[in-house]
Amino acid sequence: MSPAVLASLLLLAVFWGSAFPAIKLALSGLSPGHLTLARHLVASLALLVFLGLRRRPLLPQRSDLGLFFMLGLLGVGIYHSALNFGQARVSAGAASLIIASAPAFTAVVAYLVLGERLSRLGWAGILTAFAGAALIVLGSGAGLALEPHALLIVVSAFVTALYAVLQKPVLRRYGPLELSAYVTWLGTLPLLAFAPGLGADLASAQPLVIGAVLYVGVFPSAVAYTLQAYAISQAPVTLVAAFLYLVPVFSLLFSWLVLGEVQGPVTLLGGLVALLGIALVNASKRRSARRQPAPGA
Numbered sequence: 377m378s379p380a381v382l383a384s385l386l387l388l389a390v391f392w393g394s395a396f397p398a399i400k401l402a403l404s405g406l407s408p409g410h411l412t413l414a415r416h417l418v419a420s421l422a423l424l425v426f427l428g429l430r431r432r433p434l435l436p437q438r439s440d441l442g443l444f445f446m447l448g449l450l451g452v453g454i455y456h457s458a459l460n461f462g463q464a465r466v467s468a469g470a471a472s473l474i475i476a477s478a479p480a481f482t483a484v485v486a487y488l489v490l491g492e493r494l495s496r497l498g499w500a501g502i503l504t505a506f507a508g509a510a511l512i513v514l515g516s517g518a519g520l521a522l523e524p525h526a527l528l529i530v531v532s533a534f535v536t537a538l539y540a541v542l543q544k545p546v547l548r549r550y551g552p553l554e555l556s557a558y559v560t561w562l563g564t565l566p567l568l569a570f571a572p573g574l575g576a577d578l579a580s581a582q583p584l585v586i587g588a589v590l591y592v593g594v595f596p597s598a599v600a601y602t603l604q605a606y607a608i609s610q611a612p613v614t615l616v617a618a619f620l621y622l623v624p625v626f627s628l629l630f631s632w633l634v635l636g637e638v639q640g641p642v643t644l645l646g647g648l649v650a651l652l653g654i655a656l657v658n659a660s661k662r663r664s665a666r667r668q669p670a671p672g673a
Contacts, residue, residue: 381610385619388603393626395596397634398588405585408460409570410577416452416564418593419601423557426598436550436558443546444555448563451539451601455532457567462528475529480506481537482617489541492612498660505621505653508646541613543605552605560601621653 402411427434436444459475480502486492494502546555578586607616624646 378610381607384603384607385616386622388600388607389619389622390626391596391600391603392620392623393628394630395592396627397631398592398596401634402585402588402592405581406577406589407570409457410574411589412456412460413564413567413570413574414578414589415593415597416456416560416567418590419560419597420557420564422594422598423553423560423602426553426602427557430553432551432554432557436554440546440549440558441562444558445562445565447539447543447546447555448559448561449566450535450542450563451559452563453566455535455539458528458535459532462532475533478533478536479614479617479620481534482540483614485537485541486613486617490544490613492614494614495660497656498614501653501656501660502618503653504649504656505618508621508649508653537617540604540608540617544608544613547605547609552602552609555605556598556602560598618653 399411402415406414424434483492483494483498483502487494543555543559550558578589604616607619
């Protein structure tokens with residue numbers, strides 16, 4: 377993994393980790409549907425500005441519109457809607473554990489679609505990182521009671537795995553910024569179903585709520601999804617997905633800084649175990665790369 381890819385993944389984990397306390401603040405003044413739409417309207421505008429500044433094409437090839445709509449439906453429409461509405465009834469702890477299954481889903485889908493194999497060491501890393509996520513949840517004291525709405529969180533975990541894998545071939549023809557923009561724009565269209573009442577809610581919302589919406593729209597959405605696309609274009613999808621286990625680590629840090637939530641030693645131990653799991657997955661990929669013959673050999 378190059379330093380640029382590593383830096384992108386670390387920054388991605390920081391932005392997605394910071395999104396959880398920001399979302400919690402935003403939901404104090406907006407419904408899940410209104411927040412989902414407002415966040416991606418902000419992200420759509422930000423990506424339009426980014427493309428303009430970089431002087432990139434504003435539209436994809438007409439023949440690829442259906443593909444980008446499918447990716448947007450998965451990565452934006454279904455993922456965020458299912459996650460937000462699921463978390464309205466599912467405890468934060470249970471939701472975190474279910475979402476932590478996304479890298480395992482990704483490894484399976486990447487094997488089936490892209491032929492990316494994961495060694496025993498790699499699977500050990502994924503299981504270790506999942507155990508770290510479990511320790512984080514248990515140490516935070518969050519409840520683990522599940523109910524039917526938990527199925528929506530399972531849908532989110534599986535859909536984000538599909539989105540990560542399916543964008544890999546597209547990145548051979550489009551840059552990360554273009555892909556993120558087209559996916560966000562087309563994925564926001566179905567979210568317009570949440571538009572009724574959004575203007576009134578935003579007009580009456582506190583400045584802190586508005587600030588949280590702007591933040592999650594620009595950084596955890598527009599910037600972070602571009603970073604993810606860049607990393608996927610440069611590294612195996614399973615390795616990129618493994619870095620998702622860093623998200624709760626940074627989420628705990630920002631929850632402490634922003635919301636004053638103090639975590640205990642078990643939670644901190646979970647963060648260290650999650651980091652160990654990511655290191656094992658990375659070591660597995662390095663070992664596999666060394667075993668492959670050099671070009672022309």
